[in-house]
Amino acid sequence: MKYFLTTAIDYVNSRPHLGTAYEKITADIIARYRRLAGYDTHFLMGNDEHSQNVFKRAQEQGKDPLAYCDEMERVFRDVWTRLDVSYDDFIRTTDRKRHFPATQKMAQACYDNGDIYEGSYEGWYCEGCEAFKPEKDLIEGKCPIHNTTPQWIKEKNWFFRLSKYQQPLLKLYAEQPSFIEPEVRRNEILRLVEGGLEDVSMSRAGQSWGIPVPFDPESVVYVWFDALINYAAAVGYGWDDELFAKWWPANLHIVGKDITRFHCVIWPAMLMSARLPLQGQVFGHGWVYFKGERMSKSLGNIVDPLDAANRFGPDPLRLYLAKEIPYGGDGDFTWERFEEKYNADLANNLGNLVNRVASMTERYQQGRIRAGGGGSLAAIASQAVAAYRTAMDGHALHDGAAAAFRLISAANNFIAETQPWSLAKDPAKAEQLNGALADTAEAVRIAATLLAPIMPSSATEILRRLGDDRPLKDRRFDADTTWRSSGEKQILNAGALWPRIEAEKGVSTVSAESPKPAEQPATQAGPAPAPGAPAAGAAAAAPVAPAAGAAPAAPVAPGAPVAPVAPVAPATITIDDFMKVELKAAKVLEAERMPKSQKLLKLKVDAGEAEPRTILAGIAESYEPEAMVGKTIVIVANLAPRKMMGIESNGMVLAASPDGGKAIVLNAEPATPGTRVR
Ligand SMILES: [Zn+2]
Numbered sequence: 239m240k241y242f243l244t245t246a247i248d249y250v251n252s253r254p255h256l257g258t259a260y261e262k263i264t265a266d267i268i269a270r271y272r273r274l275a276g277y278d279t280h281f282l283m284g285n286d287e288h289s290q291n292v293f294k295r296a297q298e299q300g301k302d303p304l305a306y307c308d309e310m311e312r313v314f315r316d317v318w319t320r321l322d323v324s325y326d327d328f329i330r331t332t333d334r335k336r337h338f339p340a341t342q343k344m345a346q347a348c349y350d351n352g353d354i355y356e357g358s359y360e361g362w363y364c365e366g367c368e369a370f371k372p373e374k375d376l377i378e379g380k381c382p383i384h385n386t387t388p389q390w391i392k393e394k395n396w397f398f399r400l401s402k403y404q405q406p407l408l409k410l411y412a413e414q415p416s417f418i419e420p421e422v423r424r425n426e427i428l429r430l431v432e433g434g435l436e437d438v439s440m441s442r443a444g445q446s447w448g449i450p451v452p453f454d455p456e457s458v459v460y461v462w463f464d465a466l467i468n469y470a471a472a473v474g475y476g477w478d479d480e481l482f483a484k485w486w487p488a489n490l491h492i493v494g495k496d497i498t499r500f501h502c503v504i505w506p507a508m509l510m511s512a513r514l515p516l517q518g519q520v521f522g523h524g525w526v527y528f529k530g531e532r533m534s535k536s537l538g539n540i541v542d543p544l545d546a547a548n549r550f551g552p553d554p555l556r557l558y559l560a561k562e563i564p565y566g567g568d569g570d571f572t573w574e575r576f577e578e579k580y581n582a583d584l585a586n587n588l589g590n591l592v593n594r595v596a597s598m599t600e601r602y603q604q605g606r607i608r609a610g611g612g613g614s615l616a617a618i619a620s621q622a623v624a625a626y627r628t629a630m631d632g633h634a635l636h637d638g639a640a641a642a643f644r645l646i647s648a649a650n651n652f653i654a655e656t657q658p659w660s661l662a663k664d665p666a667k668a669e670q671l672n673g674a675l676a677d678t679a680e681a682v683r684i685a686a687t688l689l690a691p692i693m694p695s696s697a698t699e700i701l702r703r704l705g706d707d708r709p710l711k712d713r714r715f716d717a718d719t720t721w722r723s724s725g726e727k728q729i730l731n732a733g734a735l736w737p738r739i740e741a742e743k744g745v746s747t748v749s750a751e752s753p754k755p756a757e758q759p760a761t762q763a764g765p766a767p768a769p770g771a772p773a774a775g776a777a778a779a780a781p782v783a784p785a786a787g788a789a790p791a792a793p794v795a796p797g798a799p800v801a802p803v804a805p806v807a808p809a810t811i812t813i814d815d816f817m818k819v820e821l822k823a824a825k826v827l828e829a830e831r832m833p834k835s836q837k838l839l840k841l842k843v844d845a846g847e848a849e850p851r852t853i854l855a856g857i858a859e860s861y862e863p864e865a866m867v868g869k870t871i872v873i874v875a876n877l878a879p880r881k882m883m884g885i886e887s888n889g890m891v892l893a894a895s896p897d898g899g900k901a902i903v904l905n906a907e908p909a910t911p912g913t914r915v916r
Contacts, residue, residue, distance in 0.1 A: 241277035243269055243490040244469050246497060247284040247331065250310035251295040254317045256571060257494075257533055259543035260526045263556050264565060264635060265492045266323040270691035271630045271638075275715045280485055282472050283318065284329035285311055286465045288458070289368060293447040303447060307332055320544060322552045322694055329472040331449075331464055340471030341464050342452040345440070347512035349453055353399040359439055362388035368461055370439065396441040396451060398463065403507035404435045410506060416519055418502050419633065420566035423495060423522035427502045438463075438504065466505045470514070487515040498522035521633055524568035526559070541571060553693035554580045554736070560692045561639035574817075577739045578914070584736035586822075586846055586912045588646050588685075592700055594653055594848050595679050596731035602662045602671060605729050609722050610673040615681045616721045618648045623719045626688050635692070642688040647910045649681040654825050654844040654911050679704055679727060687718045696735065703730040820876040821892070821915035822846070823906035829863035832883055839863055840885060845875055846912015854882050855891035860900035872904040872915050 245265045248258055262283060269281035286292075287307045296306035311330060318325065331337050348354050362371045366384035370391075380387055408431055411417055411424070418424040441457040442448065448458025467475075469488050474481030487509075493501050501520045509516050525532065528539045546555040558576050561583070563569025599605055622645040629637035656674035661667040683704050690697035690710055698710055705727040824843040827850055832838040837856040844850050853873060857866075874890040881887070893901040906915060 239277050240280065240485065241269075241272040241490075242280045242282070242473065242485045242488045243272070243492065244282040244472075244488055246491075246493045247286040247329070247465060247468055248314065249289050249292060250285050250287060250307055250314065251289070251291045252535070253313055254543070255533055256528070256541040256543050257526050259317070259321055259555075260559050260563075261492060261494060261523060262318055262323045262325075263321055263559050264523060266321075266325070267556070267560055267635055267691045268490070268492070268630075268633060269326075270324060270694060270710075273711065274687075274691060274713060274718075275630075279326070280473070281324065281326045282329065282469065283323070283325040283327075284468055284472070285314060285331070286461070286468075287330055287332045288448045288461050288464050290365060290445070290447065290461070291368065304332060317544060320547050320552065322556070324694075327472055329468050331468055333471070336477055337464075337468060337471040338449055340476035341449045341459055341467045343476035344467050344470070344508065344512050345459055345463070346452045348398060348440075348508060351511050351513070353402065353511040354396050354440060354453075355399065357395060357397045357437075358393065359395040360392040361390070363391040364388040393443045394457075395439040395443065396454065396457065397437045398440040398504075398508070398511075400435045400438050400504060400507050403510060404431060406510055407431050407435075407503060407506060410516070417516075418498070419519060419521050422566070423498050423502075423520075427499060430499060431503060435503070462500060462504070463508070466500065466508065469505075469517070475514075488517040489519065491517055491520045493520065493522055495522045495524055521566070523566060524563070526563065527568060527570045529572050530570060546576065550580065550736075551695065553696040554584055557583065557639065557689075557693055560635040561643070563636065565633055565635045574814075578817075580736065581738050582914050583643065585734075585738040586914070587643065587650065587910075588689075589734060589736040590846055590848065590912065591646055591650050591653075591678075591682060592703065592735060593731075593733075594650075595675065595682055596703060596729050597848055598658050598662075599675050599679070599729045600731040602658065603675065605731065607672055607676040607679055607727050607729065609680060609725050609727070610676045612677060612680065612721050612723050613673075615648060615652050615677045616723075619645055619681055619684045619719075619721055622648075623684065623688065627715070630691075638688070639692055642685050642692075645681055645685045645688070649678050649685070650846055650912065651910055652678055652681070654827070657827065659850070676727075679729060680722060684719050684721070687713065687715075699735065703732055705729060817916065818876075819874060821872055822875045823870050823909035823911055823913040823915060824851075824873045824875075824889075825870045825911045826866045826868065829861075829866040831858055831863055832885070835883060838882070839866065841866060841891065843871070843873065843889075844911040845873060845889070846910065851888040852885065853889045853891055854885060854887040855893075855903075857891065857893060857901045857903060860893075861903065866903070869903070870906045870909055870911065872906050 243265060245261050248254065254262075265281065265283075269279055272279045285307065292307065293303050296303040299306065301309075307330065311328075315328065329337060345354070359370065362373065362376065363369070364371050364381040364384060364386065365388075366386060367381060371381055371388050375382070376388070408428075411428060411431070415424070418427050440460050440463040441451050441454070442460050443457050445458050448461065449464055451457045451459055469491065470482070470486060473485035475486065491501050498520060506516045527533070528541055531537060531539060533540050543555060555576070558571070558579055559569075562575070562579060599607055622641045625644075626638045626641040629635070629641060652674070656670075658671055658674050661671040661674065683701065683706070686697045686700040686704070690713065694710055701707070822845050824845040826841050826843050828842040830840050832840050832854065835858065837858050838854050839858045839861065841853045841855055842850045843853060872892040874892065877888075877890050879886050879888045891903060893903045895901050906913070909915075
């Protein structure tokens with residue numbers, strides 16, 4: 239089965255920004271998914287060059303417009319390559335072999351079928367939009383998008399009889415509800431077409447930059463009419479009938495919500511007029527905002543997608559865009575959120591899981607595992623695979639990504655439950671140990687296969703470490719997402735895939751520096767100290783801090799927690815200050831009393847890391863050790879290690895600590911170990 243999908247083609251008057259990249263990356267995920275699912279896939283992208291803005295931009299730079307477009311093609315293709323966008327074909331509307339004959343053929347066909355007539359146009363024309371603007375759309379006489387005064391233009395134009403297609407289009411939408419997705423776009427278009435359609439200009443007079451109208455060589459085809467034809471032109475329309483028969487109609491056009499109507503109204507009407515089969519579906523995606531604002535040059539808030547790709551490779555950005563923005567809706571990008579998701583999903587969750595499997599397999603079994611029967615994890619994997627498939631077939635990329643990550647979290651939990659490090663201590667449990675490692679590795683293999691369309695090079699690397707180095711193009715969804723209960727794997731332990739992004743290191747925390755009694759520190763309510771650099775630094779130096787070590791004398795906030803904040807600390811902290819404290823959910827694996835201590839329990843906790851960590855917590859007066867085992871609690875994970883009574887404590891347990899009362903450990907059930915708390 240064939241699957242032909244396209245993105246919008248881009249004006250080349252500026253470099254691609256994150257919004258442009260969003261469309262290409264999400265389309266690429268769909269294309270890669272279709273290839274994995276076994277479709278003969280053709281993925282088309284391109285540049286829209288017959289724009290007056292492009293022409294002007296070239297003139298400003300003193301360049302020949304075609305030479306300028308050649309340069310920009312290299313810029314665009316370079317960005318797409320660096321974002322790992324796997325387009326099969328790239329068309330330019332200045333392509334004389336493909337796009338010129340196709341455009342002229344379609345214009346002629348519409349003309350021959352009586353749908354193009356001569357008229358004259360008079361009205362406001364916005365150069366930025368390259369569109370005529372009805373008076374009612376102007377705000378104080380200006381284009382609301384460009385905030386410029388449009389020109390009054392009167393010229394001879396050829397018109398396309400769009401009005402004739404109102405009823406056929408409504409019939410199309412009714413008979414084929416999936417023609418426009420998502421629902422919100424479909425409703426917009428329905429209302430628009432039900433309100434009646436006006437004929438549209440399909441030519442511009444007196445211009446040289448464009449494709450001559452075949453029945454009036456003095457005019458060029460209007461850029462919008464010209465641009466839409468690229469989808470048919472690329473696959474042979476007007477120049478290779480056999481190729482055209484193979485790929486046309488397109489199964490899916492992916493476009494931004496602002497141009498959905500051109501693709502759902504004008505384009506199918508043009509195809510009807512030219513007696514060609516209609517595309518299968520138009521998907522109108524939303525916009526990516528930056529801190530809640532539309533990215534624009536005038537606001538100076540353009541995000542260059544290569545900034546993210548250069549620092550972390552393309553995959554973390556691809557994952558963020560697919561997973562954090564429900565496909566079809568609008569989303570937001572901020573560097574803070576990007577880094578936070580990177581740490582949570584990649585450093586702590588997936589990257590950690592891969593590391594844990596590899597390092598434990600290496601340590602306990604020389605890197606070899608034999609597949610076993612598959613237990614609870616196999617069932618979770620099969621649910622994740624089914625959910626992923628349904629989501630991806632419906633272009634719900636965010637749900638697809640979430641399904642893969644459910645399996646990853648389940649595998650991390652499975653490690654916490656089976657405790658391979660304990661099994662490894664008992665030679666009689668070798669089979670169980672192998673089984674636990676094998677099931678986890680198999681879950682990772684399936685999750686990596688599901689993530690392959692979203693994070694192609696990372697998935698390839700994970701699969702390679704799991705002993706399978708076939709290229710992605712040789713993998714098939716059904717065969718490669720089925721749980722394997724036989725066979726051996728040689729696992730490669732090759733280090734961290736995604737090192738954590740650390741916020742700039744603040745000065746060390748107040749509590750770490752405070753001369754507190756050995757028995758108290760690891761306890762109690764978060765001295766979640768404000769490591770805001772200047773204040774905490776002052777506290778650490780603290781010539782004027784008589785209270786620094788005297789926790790009981792520190793001011794007590796209303797409510798239980800006691801925060802021994804040094805007097806020079808600011809009254810409030812910023813969210814950035816707060817985010818420097820890495821709070822995580824952790825599951826208590828073991829707990830015991832510290833000999834000779836009334837207050838301290840020694841806990842071994844799983845914080846979703848390669849190894850369990852040891853924390854001394856001053857909660858022994860409130861909790862029996864047995865009561866703590868199995869609880870999921872909240873810890874400060876980035877507290878500097880401290881030695882107490884000869885034992886190194888790595889972190890701190892958070893508890894509400896009423897004055898003179900018993901500590902109440904914070905409960906993070908049912909969060910997965912390693913989940914960030916904030
Ligand atoms: Zn405008």
